[in-house]
Amino acid sequence: MKTIFITGSNRGxxxxxxxxxxxxxxxxxxxxxxxxxAESLRALQREFxxxxxxxxxxxxxxxxxxxxxxxxxxxxxxxxxxNNAGIIDWSNLNEVSPDSLEEVYRTNLxxxxxxxxxxxxxxxxxxxxxxxxxxxxxxxxxxxxxTQLGGALAYQCxxxxxxxxxxxxxxxxxxxxxxxxxxxxxxxxxxxxxSEAKYEVGESVRLMLxxxxxxxxxxxxxxxGEEGSEISW
Ligand SMILES: NC(=O)c1ccc[n+]([C@@H]2O[C@H](COP(=O)([O-])OP(=O)(O)OC[C@H]3O[C@@H](n4cnc5c(N)ncnc54)[C@H](OP(=O)(O)O)[C@@H]3O)[C@@H](O)[C@H]2O)c1
Numbered sequence: 001m002k003t004i005f006i007t008g009s010n011r012g013x014x015x016x017x018x019x020x021x022x023x024x025x026x027x028x029x030x031x032x033x034x035x036x037x038a039e040s041l042r043a044l045q046r047e048f049x050x051x052x053x054x055x056x057x058x059x060x061x062x063x064x065x066x067x068x069x070x071x072x073x074x075x076x077x078x079x080x081x082x083n084n085a086g087i088i089d090w091s092n093l094n095e096v097s098p099d100s101l102e103e104v105y106r107t108n109l110x111x112x113x114x115x116x117x118x119x120x121x122x123x124x125x126x127x128x129x130x131x132x133x134x135x136x137x138x139x140x141x142x143x144x145x146x147t148q149l150g151g152a153l154a155y156q157c158x159x160x161x162x163x164x165x166x167x168x169x170x171x172x173x174x175x176x177x178x179x180x181x182x183x184x185x186x187x188x189x190x191x192x193x194x195s196e197a198k199y200e201v202g203e204s205v206r207l208m209l210x211x212x213x214x215x216x217x218x219x220x221x222x223x224x225g226e227e228g229s230e231i232s233w
Contacts, residue, residue, distance in 0.1 A: 001050070005078045005122075007031040007058050007115055008085025010038035012190035013134065016205040017082060022048040024209075029078070031056030031067065031085070058085045058111030059103075068118035077125035080212075083112040083133045083162075088192050092151040101154045108158035113165055116180075123178050131173075132212070133166050135159050135182035135223060142232035163223055163233055170221030179220035183208055186226040199226075 004021050008014040009030035018028050018041065027050040032038040035053045045051045054071075057063040071078070087107045089100045112133055123129040137143055138152060139159025162182065169180040187197040188204040199207075204226055211228040223231045 001026055002079040003027045003029065003077055003126075004080040004082070005029045005031065005119065006082040006084055007056060007111070008033075010034075010041050012192060013185055013188060013201060013205060014082070014084040015040055016201045017084065017209075018051065019044060020202075020205050020209060022051055026050065028052070029054055029071070029076075031058070033057045056115075058083075058115055059106040061114055064111075064114040064118050068115075068122065071119075072121040075125070076122055078119055078122040079126040079129060081116070081119050081123065081129075081131045083115055083131065085111060086134060086192065088152055088155045090152045091154065093153050096153045101157070104154035104158045105161070108155070109161045109165065112162055116165070116169060120173075120176075120178070124176060128217070129178045130212075130215075131169065131178065131180040133162050133180065133182045135162055135166070135184050137184050137225070137231060139163055139182075140223070140231055140233060166223065167221050167233075174220065179218075181215075181219060181221070182223040182231075183211070184223070184225050184231060 004026050006014050006017050009018045010032040018030050021028050030041055030053050032053055035055055041053050054067050056067045087104055089104055116131055136159045138156045141160055166180050166182040185204045185208055186199050187193055188199045188201055189197040190201055207226040223233055225231050
């Protein structure tokens with residue numbers, strides 16, 4: 001049984017990751033901004049005693065520190081961390097406001113960094129710790145120009161920056177045995193992805209978990225698609 005921390009787990013991909021990982025016998029620490037209102041998570045908790053719901057707003061440093069300081073003080077380990085919490089603004093280069101850019105960066109990049117840093121004491125307690133940053137093909141600089149999608153400037157920049165956090169994190173944390181990868185879930189039917197998306201959330205999560213299952217035990221500092229193929233940065 002692994003202990004898995006998932007940010008933004010009250011809906012969408014985070015909720016489905018929680019559900020499938022519990023079903024396969026793991027312990028899940030599920031971060032949610034507002035546990036009292038996280039009805040789907042609370043319903044899951046009635047089914048699985050290995051689910052713990054923790055209050056966590058990734059864009060607020062106090063919240064991140066208090067969540068992980070508590071876990072560290074209890075000597076808890078985390079084998080797998082999903083930096084999943086994310087937001088999007090679809091505005092393009094002409095429309096995007098500085099405030100929105102800051103808000104998207106605060107959650108998608110700064111939040112991921114704060115969570116990664118605060119979770120290190122718990123990750124070090126694992127024999128094979130892995131950090132998975134939920135990235136996006138929209139964050140691939142190489143893929144720009146090859147797709148109809150695009151224009152969500154703040155989101156795209158934040159995911160490209162998240163990919164750099166993956167790469168630098170993999171290098172900096174390698175001496176501690178902590179691996180870091182970026183993983184794209186594909187285009188998924190959630191509030192963020194919209195109803196036209198390619199995947200049902202269950203299918204995307206199934207593919208991502210299969211990819212992680214088959215991951216080279218040394219893999220770190222790479223950017224993968226849901227089905228396991230490498231995406232160019
Ligand atoms: N759906 C797609 O097609 C797609 C494609 C590529 C990448 N992704 C990435 O996959 C991840 C999950 O996306 P999704 O589609 O599941 O989105 P979603 O359905 O909109 O869910 C986002 C989750 O993140 C949480 N969240 C947002 N800001 C937060 C914050 N500051 N602190 C803590 N939690 C926060 C939300 O909590 P609240 O309920 O409290 O708002 C919610 O639980 C994101 O990183 C996204 O960029 C998604």
